Amino acid sequence: MTSTTAYLCSRVFDGEKIHANAALLVEDGKVAGLLSADQVPVGVETVDLGDGILAPGLIDLQVNGGGGLMLGDAETVDDIERICAAHVSLGTTALTPTLITDTPEVTRKVVDLGIAAWSRGVKGFHGLHLEGPHLFAGRKGAHDPNLIRPLNREDMALYQRAARELPSLIMTVAPETVPPEQMRELADAGIHISLGHSGATYRQCKTAAEAGASMVTHLFNAMSPLQHREPGLVGAALDLGALNVGIIADGVHVDPVAMRVALKSKTGPGRIFIVTDAMSQTGTHVTSFFLGGREIFRRDGTLTLEDGTLAGADIDLPASLKFLTGTLELPVEAALAMATSDPADILGRPLGRFEEGYPADFVQLGNAYEVEGVWIAGEQFSNT
Numbered sequence: 560m561t562s563t564t565a566y567l568c569s570r571v572f573d574g575e576k577i578h579a580n581a582a583l584l585v586e587d588g589k590v591a592g593l594l595s596a597d598q599v600p601v602g603v604e605t606v607d608l609g610d611g612i613l614a615p616g617l618i619d620l621q622v623n624g625g626g627g628l629m630l631g632d633a634e635t636v637d638d639i640e641r642i643c644a645a646h647v648s649l650g651t652t653a654l655t656p657t658l659i660t661d662t663p664e665v666t667r668k669v670v671d672l673g674i675a676a677w678s679r680g681v682k683g684f685h686g687l688h689l690e691g692p693h694l695f696a697g698r699k700g701a702h703d704p705n706l707i708r709p710l711n712r713e714d715m716a717l718y719q720r721a722a723r724e725l726p727s728l729i730m731t732v733a734p735e736t737v738p739p740e741q742m743r744e745l746a747d748a749g750i751h752i753s754l755g756h757s758g759a760t761y762r763q764c765k766t767a768a769e770a771g772a773s774m775v776t777h778l779f780n781a782m783s784p785l786q787h788r789e790p791g792l793v794g795a796a797l798d799l800g801a802l803n804v805g806i807i808a809d810g811v812h813v814d815p816v817a818m819r820v821a822l823k824s825k826t827g828p829g830r831i832f833i834v835t836d837a838m839s840q841t842g843t844h845v846t847s848f849f850l851g852g853r854e855i856f857r858r859d860g861t862l863t864l865e866d867g868t869l870a871g872a873d874i875d876l877p878a879s880l881k882f883l884t885g886t887l888e889l890p891v892e893a894a895l896a897m898a899t900s901d902p903a904d905i906l907g908r909p910l911g912r913f914e915e916g917y918p919a920d921f922v923q924l925g926n927a928y929e930v931e932g933v934w935i936a937g938e939q940f941s942n943t
Contacts, residue, residue, distance in 0.1 A: 561586060561587055562586065562587060562604075563584060563585065563586045563591060563603050563604070564584075564585050564586075564603070564604045564605070564606060564937070565582040565583070565584050565585075565599045565603050565604070565605045565606070566582065566583045566585065566605075566606050566608055566613060566921075567580075567581075567582045567596045567599070567605060567606065567607045567608060568581065568582075568583075568608040568609070568610075568611060568612065568613035568923065569609065569610045569611065570611065570612045570613070571583060571593065571612075571613045571614075571913070572612055572613070572614040572615070572891075572892065572895050572899075573593055573615075573912060573913040574615055574896065574899055574900035574903075574911055574912030574913060574914070575892070575896065575900060575912070576892055577612070577891065577892055578593065578595075580595065580596045580597075581593060581594065581595060581596055581613075582594055582595070582596045582598070582599050582605070583613060583913055583919075583921065584599075584603070585919040585934075585937045587937070588918065588919055588936035588937040588938070589915075589916055589917065589918060589919055589936075589937070590913050590914060590915055590916065590917045590918070590919050591915060592915055593913050608923050608931075608932070610925075610926065611923055611924055611925045611926055611931060612891075612895075612923070612924045612925075612926075613921060613922075613923055613924075614895055614899060614921065614922055614924060615652075615899045615900070615903075615910070615911050615912055615913060615920065615921055615922075616650070616651070616652025616653060616899070616910070616911075616920035616921055616922050616933070616934075616935070617650045617651045617652065617653075617876040617877070617898045617899060617922060618651065618652070618653045618654070618685075618898060618899060618902040618903055618906075618910060618911055619646060619651045619653075619654045619655075619834055619835050619837070619876055619898075619902075620654070620655050620688060620729060620805060620832070620834055620902050620905070620906070621655070621657050621688055621690070621776065621777065621805060621834035621835065621836050621837075622642070622646060622651075622654045622655065622656050622657050622688075622834075622835060622836075622837050622841075623656075623657045623658075623659055623690075623836065623837060623838050623839070623871055624642055624656075624837065624838050624839035624840075624841070625641075625642045625643070625644075625645030625646050625837060625838075625839065625841035625842050626641040626642055626644060626645035626839070626841070626842045626843065627641075627839055627840075627842075627843045627845065627848075628641055628642055628839050629659075629838065629839045629848075629850060630642060630656045630657060630658050630659075630669060631658055631659065631661045631665050631669065631851075632839075633668075633669065633672055634668075634672075635672070636672060636675045636676050636679055636681065638672070639656065639672055639673065639676040639681055639684060640676070640681045640682070640684075642656055643656065643676075643681055643682060643683035643684050644682070644683070644842075644942045645841050645842030645843075645942070646683060646837070646841060646842075646875070647682055647683040647933060647935065647940050647942065648842065648930075648933065648940065648942040649841070649842065649875040649876065649877065649930055650875070650876060650877050650922040650924070650930045650933055651683065651875070651876055652682075652683055652910075652920040652921070652922065652933065652934075652935050652940075653683060653685045653903075653908075653910050653911075653920065654683055654684070654685060655685060655686045655687055655688040655727055655729055656673070656684070656687060656688070657687070657688035657689075657690050657729075657836075658687065658688070658689050658690065658691075659690055659691060659701070659702060659850065659851075660690065660691030660692040660694065660702040660703060660706045660707055661691075661692065661706060661851070662706060663713070663714070666689065666692070666714075666717070667717060669687065669689075670687065670717060670720070670721045670725075673686070673687045673721070673725055674721070674724045674725060677724070677725055677726055682935050682940065683935070685726050685727055685906070685908065685910070686725045686726045686727030686728055686729070686906070687721065687725055687727075687728055687729070688728075688729040688730075688731070688753075689718075689728070689729070689730045689731070690702075690731040690755070690756075690776065691706070691707065691731060691756065692706050692707050692708050693707075693708070693709065693710045693714075693730075693732045693733065693736050693737050694707050694731070694732065694733045694736060694755070694756035694757070695707075695733040695735055695736055695756060695757045695758050695759070697758050698733070698756045698757055698758050698781045698782060698783070699756060699781070700756060700780065700781040700868065700869070700870075701850065701853075701855075701864055701868055701869065701870035701871070702756065703851050703853075706851075707736075709736060709737075710732070710736075710737050710741055715741070715744060715745075718730065718745060718748065718750060719748045722748040722749045722750050723748075723749075726908065727751065727906045727908065728749070728750050728751065729750070729751040729753055729774065730745060730750055730751070730752055730753065731753045731754070731755040731756065731776040732745075732752060732753070732754065732755075732772075733754070733755070733756055733757035733758075733759060734754055734757060734759045734763045734764055734766065734767035734772070735757060735758065735759045735763055736757075737767075739766055739767065739769070739770035740770075742767055742770035742771050742772055743770045743771050745771065746770065746771025746772070746773075747771070751773055751774055751905070751906070752767070752771055752772040752773060752774065753772070753773075753774035753775060753776045753805070754767055754772050754774070754775050754776065754782075754792060754795075754796075754802070755775060755776025755777065755781060755782060755792075756776070756781045756782070757781075757782050757783065757792050758782070758783045758791075758792075759782075759783055759791070759792050759795075760783070760789060760791065761789065761790040761791060761792075761794050761795050761798075764791075764792050764795030764796075764799070765795060765799060768795070768799050768801045768802055772801075772802070773801060773802065773803060773829075773905075774802060774803050774804070774805065774905065775792065775795075775796040775802050775803070775804040775805065776805055777805055777806065777807050777812065777834065777836055778793065778796055778804050778805065778806040778813065778821060778831070779793060779806070779812070779813045779817060779821075780807065780812050780813070780869070785797070796825075797821060797824050797825050797826065798826055799826065799829065800826045800827050800828055800829050801829060802829045803829045803830050803831075803832065803901075803905045804821075804825065804829065804830070804831045804832070805831075805832055805833070805834040806818065806821065806831055806832070806833060806834070807833070807834060807835070807836050807872050807874070807879075808833045808874075808879040808882050808883055808887075808897075809860070809872050809873070809874040809878075809879065809882065810882055810886060811860065811861050811869070811872070812836075812869060812872060815886050815887055818887060819887060822887075822889070830897075830901045830904075830905075831897065831901075832897050832898070832901040832902045832905065833876065833879050833880075833883070833897045833898050835872055835874055835875060835876060835879065836871045836872045837871060837872060837873075837874070837875065838850070838855065838862055838870070838871035838872075838873075840857055840862070840873060841875065842942075845857065846858075850870060853865075855870045855871070857873055860873050860874070861873060876898050877924060877928040877929065877930055878928070879898065880894050880895065880898060880924075880928045881927065881928040883897065884928075899911040899912070900912050918935075918936050919934060919936055919937040920934065920935050920936065921933075921934050922934070
């Protein structure tokens, strides 16, 4: 039997614009429509959410861990579910858990677990992001330089299999490490190639984009900067319309002024979207944890190695939205798009919008972007 429910809210964001006093119609776990609150058909069950914002579920394409666990330490599908649940409870209904540079054995294990997680229908899981190991050691950031290496045929076979069996696969690579012919082979397999942890020149980045690269990983961080005689990866990210660009919106990884400049200067159709680069601490109160045997310290909203190197971010997407609309004074609709429809379009998946037939994944945010409710496929989520 078909079941329809109307969710009423003072502001409903559909993925592009906000509708005042609107109602989201949900039917059998799918979006059935969006209409004015006073147009809800008689007899339809209504849920009045009151004030705040009802928005499509948030989407995070760079999530290294959560719930006290790093993705590389996962041993079972339950571990993947634990990571995802930590983020779903914070409003992120779609994420690509991210593996920081690791051994071939761990990479293979994570791919197999990801495929199993998708088969089991783990809530929030929408693919994997492999951030390394094919990076430039000179821009390693918190990655272990001893594990950074070239891409071989065995790696390629694994990635091609992962792309076939996962809903989405993102790979962060350095264009000076992965040549154009390998980039093209990855792209032909349906992999979303993201440029990052690189000291590449603008020309190398442009060649990579022409070979199929379509994204950039955490703009400004661990990459060649924009200089007046060599624009580097930062310059390529902003100048090349083929590249969609992730950025960490915590005010620590990137100065607010640099963020404003980037947002104003990005060439389309590529867009700038936000990621958390979250680590295992998300959803916990821990003050330190380990990455590959190295201790990471959580202090004053930052995560650092002992030498002060930034190692992921201590932020969630709702807090990022608050930063964008507060510190950066970005319009609410523009900020919300950076965490919903923009990353959804980049993945090419039916997410991030209230369009008829899309999964009814949505979040209720308070006026200060606090999470007041999360729904996946029309069912309210509870992380218990």
